[in-house]
Amino acid sequence: MPRTADVPELIARARDGQPRAIARLISLVEDASPQLRAVATALTPFTGRAQVVGLTGSPGVGKSTSTSALVGELRAAGKRVGVLAVDPSSPFSGGALLGDRVRMQDHATDDGVFIRSMATRGHLGGLSWATPQALRVLDAAGFDVVLIETVGVGQSEVDVVSLADSTLVLLAPGMGDGIQAAKAGILEIADIFVVNKADRDGADQTVRDLKYMISLGRREIAGAFWRPEIVRTIANRGEGVTDVVAAIDKHRGWMADHGELEQRRQHRAEREIEAIAVAALRERLGDVRGGQAITALAKRVAAGELDPYSAADDLIAALRR
Amino acid sequence: MPRTADVPELIARARDGQPRAIARLISLVEDASPQLRAVATALTPFTGRAQVVGLTGSPGVGKSTSTSALVGELRAAGKRVGVLAVDPSSPFSGGALLGDRVRMQDHATDDGVFIRSMATRGHLGGLSWATPQALRVLDAAGFDVVLIETVGVGQSEVDVVSLADSTLVLLAPGMGDGIQAAKAGILEIADIFVVNKADRDGADQTVRDLKYMISLGRREIAGAFWRPEIVRTIANRGEGVTDVVAAIDKHRGWMADHGELEQRRQHRAEREIEAIAVAALRERLGDVRGGQAITALAKRVAAGELDPYSAADDLIAALRR
Numbered sequence: 301m302p303r304t305a306d307v308p309e310l311i312a313r314a315r316d317g318q319p320r321a322i323a324r325l326i327s328l329v330e331d332a333s334p335q336l337r338a339v340a341t342a343l344t345p346f347t348g349r350a351q352v353v354g355l356t357g358s359p360g361v362g363k364s365t366s367t368s369a370l371v372g373e374l375r376a377a378g379k380r381v382g383v384l385a386v387d388p389s390s391p392f393s394g395g396a397l398l399g400d401r402v403r404m405q406d407h408a409t410d411d412g413v414f415i416r417s418m419a420t421r422g423h424l425g426g427l428s429w430a431t432p433q434a435l436r437v438l439d440a441a442g443f444d445v446v447l448i449e450t451v452g453v454g455q456s457e458v459d460v461v462s463l464a465d466s467t468l469v470l471l472a473p474g475m476g477d478g479i480q481a482a483k484a485g486i487l488e489i490a491d492i493f494v495v496n497k498a499d500r501d502g503a504d505q506t507v508r509d510l511k512y513m514i515s516l517g518r519r520e521i522a523g524a525f526w527r528p529e530i531v532r533t534i535a536n537r538g539e540g541v542t543d544v545v546a547a548i549d550k551h552r553g554w555m556a557d558h559g560e561l562e563q564r565r566q567h568r569a570e571r572e573i574e575a576i577a578v579a580a581l582r583e584r585l586g587d588v589r590g591g592q593a594i595t596a597l598a599k600r601v602a603a604g605e606l607d608p609y610s611a612a613d614d615l616i617a618a619l620r621r
Numbered sequence: 622m623p624r625t626a627d628v629p630e631l632i633a634r635a636r637d638g639q640p641r642a643i644a645r646l647i648s649l650v651e652d653a654s655p656q657l658r659a660v661a662t663a664l665t666p667f668t669g670r671a672q673v674v675g676l677t678g679s680p681g682v683g684k685s686t687s688t689s690a691l692v693g694e695l696r697a698a699g700k701r702v703g704v705l706a707v708d709p710s711s712p713f714s715g716g717a718l719l720g721d722r723v724r725m726q727d728h729a730t731d732d733g734v735f736i737r738s739m740a741t742r743g744h745l746g747g748l749s750w751a752t753p754q755a756l757r758v759l760d761a762a763g764f765d766v767v768l769i770e771t772v773g774v775g776q777s778e779v780d781v782v783s784l785a786d787s788t789l790v791l792l793a794p795g796m797g798d799g800i801q802a803a804k805a806g807i808l809e810i811a812d813i814f815v816v817n818k819a820d821r822d823g824a825d826q827t828v829r830d831l832k833y834m835i836s837l838g839r840r841e842i843a844g845a846f847w848r849p850e851i852v853r854t855i856a857n858r859g860e861g862v863t864d865v866v867a868a869i870d871k872h873r874g875w876m877a878d879h880g881e882l883e884q885r886r887q888h889r890a891e892r893e894i895e896a897i898a899v900a901a902l903r904e905r906l907g908d909v910r911g912g913q914a915i916t917a918l919a920k921r922v923a924a925g926e927l928d929p930y931s932a933a934d935d936l937i938a939a940l941r942r
Binding site: 336337340341343344345346347348359432436562565566567568569570572573574576577578580581582585586594595597598599601602603604605606607608609610611612613615616620 | 657658661662664665666667668669680753757883886887888889890891893894895897898899901902903906907915916918919920922923924925926927928929930931932933936937941
């Protein structure tokens with residue numbers, strides 16, 4: 301049992317930029333510690349300030365290099381940057397090659413940068429539950445920008461990207477990414493496309509494909525259209541990264557002008573509340589009659605005596621008693 | 622509004638091997654149609670017979686080729702085979718290159734094979750909800766084996782693999798897969814490792830790495846140990862596929878002998894019941910006061926006036942009124 305934390309003290313130290321205090325707060329919220337509610341309440345007045353940027357893309361597009369370059373650019377502009385890595389192949393979450401990890405060491409000793417891996421499994425409610433909580437901590441700790449990096453596969457990753465004010469989708473030439481993106485629904489979530497490795501053959505074709513796809517799928521927001529920007533980068537040489545930051549700022553300005561920023565944040569809060577409520581209800585379902593209720597029902601379903609819908613009805617009815 | 626289906630008639634036709642009837646039944650259960658419960662009840666007596674095999678692995682290991690070869694091998698043994706593809710990069714779900722798709726055409730005209738993509742988004746509860754329902758249909762339709770193919774990334778994919786009686790983890794030499802697998806928790810779910818592209822440099826090293834990792838993490842089941850098998854294949858030449866089928870059968874026999882098959886199936890039923898109950902509760906949460914309850918709470922959370930945990934408490938309390 302860890303010692304009880306002095307929450308106001310921790311928050312004060314986190315807001316002072318002390319990484320250990322920030323890490324401790326994230327642990328307190330993501331592990332559903334007994335102090336979770338005290339922390340959540342104490343964080344609340346400080347939240348709602350950070351600019352939240354999502355980054356997604358298939359493995360191999362240079363996502364980690366781009367994140368690193370973006371962190372460098374934002375730091376050069378004097379901004380404090382938090383990174384939440386929910387990509388199992390990311391160097392931040394420990395999955396990638398040593399070379400990538402060494403590259404991120406540039407930021408490892410910088411107090412204006414805080415990096416957290418969200419790769420932990422077995423969470424109550426999974427990543428889609430834990431990530432918004434970590435985001436709240438970084439927001440309250442006063443980070444100007446929080447980057448959420450995720451691989452563009454799987455529903456939970458898409459859920460996580462939906463936390464962002466602006467979402468970057470990274471592509472690289474010649475990976476068939478255009479088609480993949482369309483299939484995976486990534487197109488619908490992109491506010492900005494970043495074509496990385498833009499010095500490679502096929503970059504022009506990738507940009508043309510994207511322009512064509514964008515022309516097919518204009519999204520109306522508050523009576524106006526945001527036409528996703530396309531930015532070319534060579535992230536490992538830092539080229540084009542300034543343009544990425546400019547595109548993010550432009551998108552944020554556009555959203556603020558059209559009431560969309562408020563909408564997105566409200567939507568984010570809805571999902572967060574829902575995720576917490578669902579996790580709480582899920583836990584209660586498992587606890588009905590000390591866990592015996594679901595086991596008994598599962599035996600009957602596995603034996604082909606009962607369908608799982610009727611079993612679920614029974615379980616919910618038992619919850620209400 | 623689609624016409625109301627004659628459920629017993631559909632099930633009879635599905636059990637007779639008619640692909641359109643099978644597809645219709647899957648649509649009825651995965652889209653939570655008004656007839657879902659009627660279908661679920663009618664399917665129940667026919668379930669619990671199919672052997673369920675999960676296949677997972679990173680993109681590029683030859684997963685689709687292996688699936689195709691495995692289907693061919695099982696067909697040659699006279700077995701009817703269903704495939705549920707939950708991998709967005711899979712040819713079955715439409716994400717991969719034309720060449721792969723052409724390869725699967727071998728099975729496209731075979732009535733003993735049924736292939737279903739589970740890549741659809743926006744499902745009530747997502748893939749982890751829809752996939753077990755589709756599995757029930759294929760089971761009741763009398764398929765001897767159901768292969769669930771998924772990419773080894775993301776919690777929802779791991780959830781899906783947990784439906785299987787036996788789980789194959791595919792690797793290929795020289796992709797750093799061993800390390801990736803360990804990081805991603807794939808190791809813990811593997812019953813059989815398939816080292817594909819075994820004619821490539823590094824295959825011996827991959828096998829050695831796996832053996833070492835297996836030696837570190839023996840899993841006790843019912844007082845005995847299942848030591849994951851390692852099989853080498855060259856799937857595009859069909860080499861080693863017989864050994865894969867033999868390993869699956871051996872694992873199934875071992876599980877039956879140790880009571881583990883029943884355990885896994887009961888566990889699968891528990892997850893299925895839970896997923897249905899959670900989806901139902903989630904829907905009810907969104908419906909409290911016609912959806913106004915969560916919106917009002919989200920506004921206060923987004924404004925920094927209320928923490929999301931207290932908001933979730935309020936929402937659950939409103940649900941019970």
